Structure formats: C-alpha cells, structure tokens
Amino acid sequence: MINMYEVNETNKMIEQENLDVRTITLGISLLDCIDADLQELNRKIYEKITRLASRLVETGEDISKEFGVPIVNKRISITPIALVGGAACKTPEDFVTLAETLDRAAKEVGVNFIGGYSATVCKGMTQADELLIRSIPQALASTERVCSSVNLGSTKTGINMDAVRLMGEIVLETAEATKEDDSLGCAKLVVFCNAPDDNPFMAGAFHGVTEADAIINVGVSGPGVVKTALEQVRGESFEVLCETIKKTAFKVTRVGQLVAQEASKRLGIPFGIVDLSLAPTPAIGDSVADILCEIGLEYAGAPGTTAALALLNDQVKKGGVMASSYVGGLSGAFIPVSEDQGMIDAVVANALTIEKLEAMTCVCSVGLDMIAIPGDTKASTVSGIIADECAIGMVNQKTTAVRIIPVIGKGVGETVEFGGLLGYAPIMPVNPYSCEAFVSRKGRIPAPIHSFKN
Template identity: 80%
Template sequence: MINFYEVVETNQMIEEENLDVRTITLGISLMDCIDSDLDRLNEKIYKKITTLAKDLVSTGEKIESEFGIPIVNKRISITPVALVGGSACKKTEDFVTIAETLDKAAKEVGVNFIGGYSAIVSKGMTKSDELLIRSIPMAMAKTERVCSSVNVGSTKTGIDMDAVRLCGEIVKETAEATKDKDSIGCAKFVVLCNAPDDNPFMAGAFLGVTEGDAVINVGVSGPGVVKRAIEKCRGEGFQELCDTIKKTAFKVTRVGQLVAGEASKRLGIPFGIIDLSLAPTPAVGDSVAEILEEIGLERVGAPGTTAALAMLNDQVKKGGVMASSYVGGLSGAFIPVSEDKGMIDAVNAGSLCIEKLEAMTCVCSVGLDMIAIPGKTKATTISGIIADEMAIGMVNQKTTAVRVIPVVGKDVGDMAEFGGLLGYAPIMPVNEFDCSAFVNRKGRIPAPIHSFKN
C-alpha cells in the first residue's frame, strides 16, 4: 500500500528534482514489411508505423496529465533497416528513401525520434549492411527525426575492424553533410559494441530480431532526485551512501513501472522493459556530473571519478532491479558531454578530457557520448577512438558506444550548439598521433578467450 508520505515524496521529486519519464518507446517489428519492390516496401513501412503508433503520443500525454508525471519523449524503435531493406535496396539512394519514409511517419504520429536506421555487423558486413552504412550521411542530412546506429563488435564475435574503419569515414561524411548545423547529423549516429535489442534511448535504439511484433519499453531518468538524496549523506560512510542511492533508484523505477503498465494497457501492446538510466539534460540540477561532485569530487575528472561512477552505476542497477522484474536496455548512468551542464563545466575547467572519459566508460552505462571534437580530425583517428571503445565493451562484456561530432569549421576553444536535449558542447582536443596503419589492417579482432562459455 502506498502511504501519504510516499505520494508527497514522489510529487516533490517531480516538482523540485527533475524526475521524469524520459521516454516511452514503442518498438515495432518491420519483418513482415519486407518486399523486393522498393515502393511497396516503403508503403508497408509507413502504413505499419502510422497504424501501430497513431495513439502513442496522445496516450503518453493523457498518462502525463492524469498522473502528473512528466513524459519528455515519445519515440519509436524499429527492426534494423539493413535487414528490412536488403531485398529491395540495390544502391545507397534506395536506403535513403526508407529513411525519408521513416521521417515522414515519425512526423505523422508526432514522435520526436525514430531509431533503427541500423546495421548489425559485429562479425562481418553483407552487401545490404554496407549499402546502409554508406547511406547514413545522406540519410541524416535529409531527415530530422531518424536516428542511426551500427553495432560493430560483441564479446562473442570480436570487432569487425573493416566496419570500424568505414564508420570513421561515415562520421566525417555525416559531419560534412550537416556542416551548416554544427554537424548535427553526427549527434543522431552512434557506433556500438554489444548493443541490446531492447534499448529505448536514442540514438542507439532499434528493435532486435529477438523481440515480438510490438513492445512498449520505458526509459526513466532522475539525476536531480539522486543528487538531492545524497546531499543528505554528506559526511556519512559508503554504506549509508550506497543504501541511499539504491533506495532512490527503487523509487524512481517504480514511477517508470507505473507509466509502462498504463501505456501497455491503454495501447494494447505488451510491456517489455524499464530502462533506469540517469540520463542528464543541459538543465541546471539534472546532471550526472553534479552527482559525482556531490559524492566528493571537486570536479568530474578528478582522481576518484571512475571509482565514484562505478559505485553510482552499480547502486542504481541494484535499486532498479528490485523495483521491476523486467529491467533492461542500458540502465545505469550516462555521461554525454553536451547533454550535461556539469560535464560541460568540467571540460571548460580543464578537469575532463577524452582520455578520462574513456576510462569512465569502463564502468558507466554506455560510452563516449555527445563529444564535440575538431572538424579537422582525421577519419582514421575517429576509427581509432571507436576501436578503443569497442574493445572496452568486448573485453568487459558490456555495452559501449561512440557518438562523436567532428564539427566542421570549428576547433578547440569553440562551442557547438545542437539545441534541445542535445544541448551544446565545447570542442575537445583529441590525440593527433597517427593510428592509420593499425586502423587500415583488414579483418576483425578476435573475441576474447572468456567469450567461450557454451
């Protein structure tokens, strides 16, 4: 039974501490849309999305109004388009027509993003996979709401270095294709290792082939709530601190469970998972960096940062799994630079660099996220950054990702503006020593020895 104190406490979290349901994401399988005729394929895709998702936004708004819980985004994830378009698409331009269809459908139903313009190539690329990847710059330039991802590695298969090399080139081409908007196309494209099938968060969301025809996944976020809770633990030991984080994560996840259940019931679509990820925004008081600083760091990036983040991530997961039987997706703490005012301030103060961020990705939910770098950065350097991050994911059996933005025409000391939840970011320096001889080796890096668990 929920008592009066808990009701008041939850209201305070929403009104004063930036608690929100970050996204309701409707996963839609497009496997039954596959057709060898491109026009028919696009027609089927548009019809299925607009039919299944027609009430998604209005349902979310009704739940938001009735329960008083902010639901920031309503989104869609779909079957990786490289699979769906393999039969009909013979050139990159064919895949771009699918991206435009997805964008049109997203606008029709009113969602802010649709994810799944994706390819899964951790062991090798099919012709369809390669065509889709090469189409990404044009697709990101021609659409507003389409997000793209490529999974290039996994613990079980190793890292496809041919795909890593290609993705470095694609990041550069996407930056150039959207240079009039601070290369924002790169903010909608992420390279992953060990990508989950049920991630509700963009830009890496897609509906894996292990999923059903349609599913509701919900992502909850509450950095401000966690920060406010641990403010009460100043001077306390780690046991008290960890208990506080766990209890807070439990309460936040219960809010997501409530919204997920209501959305599932009202839409008549099965509930999938709750993703409890501390996903920051540029707003003051909604920062993962500020949580770490409240734990005891002068600035994020100081010695002890990785340990503090590891503890935070673990306690968030422990609290979340007690609140729902179906916690999935990524779940933990995100560290996107442009979307977190505390991270931005740390970069400007000189305490946080890409190398320290890479160390932090060993223990956070995802990886190097929303990092603006000089537009002159070489494609091989970007591929090297991707390879390093994929190796962390592969060896540590976790999801890792790279979403870097080489902002054309800007250099260290400049600022990139993306707007909305994507925020703004100082251009960060990268190591300019050459890695092209390594990146240009063909083939794949084998899976680590501990992957053999059959």
Template identity: 85%
Template sequence: MINIFEVAETNQMIEKENLDVRTITLGISLLDCIDSDLNKLNDKIYHKIYDAAKDLVKTGEEISREFGIPIVNKRISVTPIALIGGAACQTTEDFASIARTLDKVAHEVGVNFIGGYSAQVSKGMTPADRLLIESIPLALSTTERVCSSVNLGSTKTGINMDAVKLMGEIILQTAEYTKEDDSLGCAKLVVFCNAPDDNPFMAGAFHGVTEEDKIINVGVSGPGVVKTALSKVRGENFEVLCETIKKTAFKVTRVGQLVAQEASKRLNVPFGIVDLSLAPTPAVGDSVAEILCEIGLEYAGAPGTTAALALLNDQVKKGGVMASSYVGGLSGAFIPVSEDQGMIDAVIAGALSLEKLEAMTCVCSVGLDMIAIPGDTKATTISGIIADEMAIGMINQKTTAVRLIPVIGKGVGETVEFGGLLGYAPIMPVNNFSCADFINRGGRIPAPIHSFKN
C-alpha cells in the same frame, strides 16, 4: 500499497528535483514488410508504423496529465533497416528513401525520434549492410527525426575492424553533409559494441529480431533526485551513501514501472522493459556530473571519478532492479558531455579529458557520448577512438558506444550549440598521433578467450 507520504515524496521529486520519464519507446517489427519492390516496401513500412503508433503520443500525454508525471519524449524503434531493405535496395538512394519514409511517418504520428536506421555487423557485412552504412550521411542530412546506429562488435564475435574503419569515414561524411547545422547529423548516429535489442534511448534504439511484433519500453531518469538525496547524507560513510542511492533508484524506477504498465494496457501492446538509466539534461540540477561532485569530487574528472561512477552505476542497478518486473536496455548512468551541464563545466575547467572519459566508460552505462571534436580530425583517428571503445565493451562483456561529433569548421576552444535536450558542448582536443597503419590492416579482432562459454 502506496501511502500518502510516498505520494508527497514523488510529487517533490517531480516538482523540484527534475524527475521525469525520459521516454516511452514503441518498438515495432518490420519483418513482415519485407518486399523486393521498393515502392511496396516503403508503403508497407509507412502503414505498419502509422497503424501501430498513431495513438502513442496522445496516450503518453494522457498518462502524464492523469498521473502528474512528466513524460519528455515519445519515440519509435524499428527492426534494423539493413535487414528490411536488403531485398529491395540496390543503391544508397534506395536506402535513403526508406529513411525519408521513416521521417515522414514519425512527423505524422508526432514522435520526437525514430530509431532503427541500423545495421548489425559485429562479425561481417552483407552487401545490404554496407549499402545502408554508406547511405547514412545522405539519410541523416535529408531527414529530421531519424536516428542511426551500427553495432561493430560483441564479446562473442570480436570487433569488425573493416566496419570500424568505414564508420570513421562515415562519421566525417555525415559531419560534412550537415555542416550548415554544426554537423548535427552526427548527434543522431552512434556505434556500439554489444548493442542490446531493447534499448529505448536514442540515438541507439532499434527493435531487435528477438522481440515481439510490438513492445513498449520505458526509459526513466532522475539525476536531480539522486543528487538531492545525497546532499542530505553529505560526509557520511560509503555504506550510507550506497544505501541512499539504492533507495532513491528504487523510487525512481517504480515511477517508470507504473508508466510502462499503464502505457502497455492503454495501447494494448506488451510491456517490454524499464531502462533505469540516469539520463541527464542541460538543465541545472539534472546532472550525473553533479552527483559525482556531491559524492566528494571537486569536478568530474578529478582523481577518484572512475571509482565514484562505478559505485553510482552499481547502486542504481541494485536499487532499480527490485522495482520493475523487467529491467533491460542500457541501465546505469549516462555521461554525455553536451547534455550534462556538470560535464561541460568540468571540460571547461580542464578537469575532464577525452582519455578520462574513456576510462569512465569502463564502468558507466554506455560510452563516449555527445562529444564535440575538431572538424579536421582524421577519419582514422575517429576509427581509433571507436576501436578503443569497442575493445572496452568486448573485454568487459558490457555495452559500449561512441557518439562523436566532428564539427566542420570549428576547433578546440570553440563551442557548438545543438539545442533542446542535445544541449551545447565545448570542442575537446583529440590525440592526433597517427593510428592509420593499425586501422588500415583490415579484418577483425577475434573474440576474447572468456567468450567461449558453450
């Protein structure tokens, strides 16, 4: 039973502490759309998504009004398109036509983004996988709301280094194709190790083949709520600190559970998971970096940052997992540079480097996220950064990801403005010592010894 104090407390979190439900994401299987005729395939995809999602935005807005809970984004994820388009697509243009179909239906049903222009290549690439990957620059430069992801490795299979090399080249091509918009296409492209099937957050969302035909996944947020709670126990010991984070994460996740169940009932779609990640925004006071400062750091990136982030991530999960029937997705704390004002401030102050961010990804929710780098960075250097991040995920049995944005025509010391939730970012320096001979070896890095558990 919810009492009047809890209602007032939740209202306070929404009105003054930036609590929101970051996204309701409708996952849709397109496996029954597969056809060897490209026109028929696109037609089936359009109608399957439109029929499933036509009431998604309206339902989200109704729930938001009735419960007084901001629901920032309504999104769609679909089965990885490399699987769906393999029988019909013979060229990169064929695959890009599917991206345009996805974009068209996303516009018509009113969602912010549609994810799943994706391939799963942790062990090897089929011809369709390679073709889809090679089509990504064209697809992202000719669409507005389509997001793309590629899974390059896993703890069970190792790291596909051929795909790592290819993705370094594709990221640079995507930057070049969208250079008139400050290489914005790269903000909609992410590479993964151990990608989950049920992630509701973009740009990495796709509808895994293990999922039901349709599913509702919800992503909650609330860095501002956690920061406010911690400000009330400033100077207390770690036991008090951890208990405060756990209790706050529980309250935040209960809001997500409520929205997920209500959306599931109204749309007559099964409830999947709540992703209880702390997802920041550019708004002041809605920052994971500011939580780290509240814990006791001058800036994110100062000595102790990795320990503080590990503590935060663990306590968020411990508190949130009790508040929802099903917790999944990524779940933890995101550290995107451009979307977090505290992270931006730390970079500008010189406290936070790319190498320190990489160390932080060992214990955070995802990985190197929304980081702007010089546009003249070599493809092999980008691939080397990806390989490092994939190795962290593979060895530590966790999801890691990379979303780098090489901004064509800009260099260190300049800033780039992406707008909206994507924010703005200072361009960060990259270690330019060569790793080309390593990246050009080809093949794959084997799975670690602890992967053999059967």
C-alpha cells in the same frame, strides 16, 4: 500499497528535482514488411508504423496529465533497416528513400525520434549492410527525426575492424553533410559494441529480432533526485551513501514501471522493459557530474572519478532491479558531455579529457557520448577512438558506444550549440598522433578467451 508519504515524496521529486520519464518508446518489428519491390516496401513500412503508433503520443500525454509525471519524449524503434531493405535496396540512394519514409511516418504520428536506421555487423557485412552504412550521411542530412546506429562488435564475435574503419569515414561524411547545422547529423548517429535489442534511448534504439511484433519500453531518468538525496548524507560512510542511492533508484524506477504498465494497457501492446538509466539534461541540477561532485569530487574527471562512477552505476542497478521485474536496455549512468552541464563545466575547467571519459566508460552505461571534436580530425583517428571503445565493451562484456561529433569549421576552444535536450558542448582536443596503420589492417579482432562459454 502506495501511501500518502510516498505520493508527496514523488511529487517533490517531480516538481523540485527534475524527475521525469525520459521516453516511452514503441518498438515495432518490420520483418513482415519485407518486399523486393522498393515502392511496395516503403508503403508497407509507412502503413505499419502509422497504424501501430497512431495513439502513442496522445496516450503518453494523457498518462502524464493523469499521473502528474512528466513524459518528455515519445519515440519509435524499428527492426534494423539493413535487414528490412536488403531485398529491395540495390544502392545507397534506395536506402535513403526508406529513411525518408521513416521520417514521414514519425512526423505523422508526432514522435520526436525514430531509431533503427541501423545495421549489425559484428562479424561481417552483407551487401545490404554496407549499402545502408554508406547511405547514412545522406539519410541523416535529408531527414529530421531519423536516428542511426551500427553495431560493430560483441564479446562473442570480436570487433569487425573493416566496419570500424568505414564508420570513421562515415562519421566525418555525416559531419560534412550536415555542416550547415554544426554537423548535427552526428548527434543522431551512434556506433556500438554489444548493442542491446531493447534500448529505448536515442540515438541507439532499434527493435531487435529477438523482440515481439510490438513492445512498449520505458526509459526513466532522475540525476537531480539522486543528487538531492545525497545532499542529506554528506560526510556519511560508503554504506550510507550506497543505501541512499539504492533507495532513490528504487523510487525512480517504480515511477517508470507504473508508466510502462499503464501505456501497455491503454495501447494494447505488451510491456517490455524499464531502462533505469540516469540520463542527464542541460537543466541545472539534472547532472550526473553533479552527483559525482556530491560524492566528494571537486570536478568530474578528478582522481577518484572512475571509482565514484562505478559505485553510482552499481547502486542504481541494485535499487532498480528491486523495483521492476523487467529491467533492460542500457540501465545505469549516462555521461554525455553536451547534455550534462556539470560535464561541460568539468571540460571547461580542464578537469575532464576524452581519455578520462574513456576510462569512465569502463564502469558506466554507454560510452563516449555527445562529444564535440575539431572538424579537421582525421577519419582514422575517429576509427581509432571507436576501436578503443569497442574493445572496452568486448573485453568487459558490456555495452559501449561512441557518439562523437566532428564539428566542421570549428576547433578547440570554440563551442557548438545543438539546442533542446542535446545542449551545447565545448570542442574537445583529440590525441594528435596517428593510428592510420592500425585501423588500415583488414579483418577483425578476435573475441576474447572468456567469450567461449558454451
């Protein structure tokens, strides 16, 4: 039973410490919409999404009012569109019509993002996969709420370097296609290694083929809650530090579990998972970097940062799994630059570089996230950054990702403003030396030796 002390404690976390449920994400399978006729395929997709998601936003708002828990976003994830559109789409432009249909459906039901304009090409690309990937710049430029992702590798298959090379070009083309909005399209495009099927967070959410016809996944947040808890144990031992993080993560995850079960019951759709990631926002006091400073660093990026982040990530997971039987998605600590004021401050102070962020991704949830770089960066350099991050994921059997934004017309020392939850970011320098000959090799990097577990 929940007692009054816990109720009051939760209220304090919500009112003073930025606790929220970051997203309720409705996953929808579109496999039964597949049709060789493009017009009919678009019709089926629109009708299924608008039918199943018609009450999603209303239900989320009702739960938020009744329980007093802020639910920031209501979102949809769908089956990777490369699979759904393969029979009907013969050109990149055909796939763009599907993106526009997804955007219309998202607007109709009122969600802020729909994820799943995606392909999974860990080992090779079908013609449909390649057509979808080549359509991404136009699709993201012509839509408002569509998010795209491409899974380029896994521990079991290795890294598809042909796709890595292509995605470097696509990232720059997307930046160019949306340059009037400071290359905002790249904020809705993420590349993965070991992408999970049940991630509720954008821009990487898609509804994997292992999932049911429809599912409710919830992503919680709460960096501010963790930081406030750690302020009470300054100078204490690592044992006390770890126990405090675990107990706090438990409380945060219980809120997510409650919201997920209630949304599942009201919508008549099965509950999938709670993603217990610490997802920061630009709001002051809602920063993962500030937690690292509270642990004992002058800035995120100082010596000891990777160790502190590893500790934080592990204790968040240990506390969270005790609060819910179904933890999934990414689950851990996110370290985006533009969405985290503490990370921005560290970059401005020259404490944090892309290379240090890459090292930190070895021990956290995702990867190089929401990083703005000069608009004249070469496609091969972007591909090299992607390859490095994929290698970390492949070898360490974890999810890694890159969401990098070459801001056309801007360079190091300038700032780009994205607005809302996406925040703002200083343009970060990239290593100037070439990896062209490396990423130009054809084929794939083989899976590591420890992938053979059958």
